[in-house]
Amino acid sequence: LAKTTQPISMDSYEGQEVNITCSHNNIATNDYITWYQQFPSQGPRFIIQGYKTKVTNEVASLFIPADRKSSTLSLPRVSLSDTAVYYCLVGDRGSQGNLIFGKGTKLSVKP
Amino acid sequence: DAGVIQSPRHEVTEMGQEVTLRCKPISGHDYLFWYRQTMMRGLELLIYFNNNVPIDDSGMPEDRFSAKMPNASFSTLKIQPSEPRDSAVYFCASSLWSSGANEQYFGPGTRLTVT
Numbered sequence: 001l002a003k004t005t006q007p008i009s010m011d012s013y014e015g016q017e018v019n020i021t022c023s024h025n026n027i028a029t030n031d032y033i034t035w036y037q038q039f040p041s042q043g044p045r046f047i048i049q050g051y052k053t054k055v056t057n058e059v060a061s062l063f064i065p066a067d068r069k070s071s072t073l074s075l076p077r078v079s080l081s082d083t084a085v086y087y088c089l090v091g092d093r094g095s096q097g098n099l100i101f102g103k104g105t106k107l108s109v110k111p
Numbered sequence: 112d113a114g115v116i117q118s119p120r121h122e123v124t125e126m127g128q129e130v131t132l133r134c135k136p137i138s139g140h141d142y143l144f145w146y147r148q149t150m151m152r153g154l155e156l157l158i159y160f161n162n163n164v165p166i167d168d169s170g171m172p173e174d175r176f177s178a179k180m181p182n183a184s185f186s187t188l189k190i191q192p193s194e195p196r197d198s199a200v201y202f203c204a205s206s207l208w209s210s211g212a213n214e215q216y217f218g219p220g221t222r223l224t225v226t
Binding site: 042093 | 115146153154155156202204212213214215216217218219220
């Protein structure tokens with residue numbers, strides 16, 4: 001299983017763009033990169049998933065370079081409500097039980 | 112859909128007592144997962160089911176833990192006897208394999224405190 005490495009914590013201010021980078025040096029050919037968000041006292045919530053290049057949805061963008069050994073989750077113009085833990089996971093599409101959440105990155109957004 | 116439903120939301124019990132956590136997955140989902148979350152260890156997968164059949168229980172800490180899924184709409188996680196180190200938030204999640212995405216839908220969790 002591909003292991004991921006991401007910063008333990010990050011601080012930002014309201015209105016800024018936040019980029020959280022995740023390293024996954026031994027990602028397999030069939031693996032996809034998935035990001036989840038967890039607010040305090042709630043279960044994790046799926047944000048975005050991608051394989052290569054760039055994926056964008058209404059919540060975030062995901063940038064994946066050609067070698068796919070890392071990925072960057074981009075949150076545009078964060079607000080206080082974006083304060084949460086963000087998890088980066090890798091696994092083949094539909095791998096279900098093989099996803100490892102780890103400790104994630106705790107993002108704190110300040111006014 | 113109401114999402115994944117878990118009960119109870121909070122459980123406080125004494126060491127040695129039996130604890131049963133319940134989960135109702137999203138209708139139509141064919142995978143169900145039980146996770147445990149603590150500050151020290153983060154979010155750990157305990158066991159998961161596919162079409163009501165346990166697929167991988169290697170994350171279950173020991174024989175005191177057991178999980179069942181008697182039908183597609185209900186699952187239980189039982190701890191007997193409970194110990195203080197079992198105190199954690201237990202999440203149930205469900206997903207649909209055919210969606211092609213690694214998208215699991217989590218319930219609100221059960222906060223278990225064993226004294």
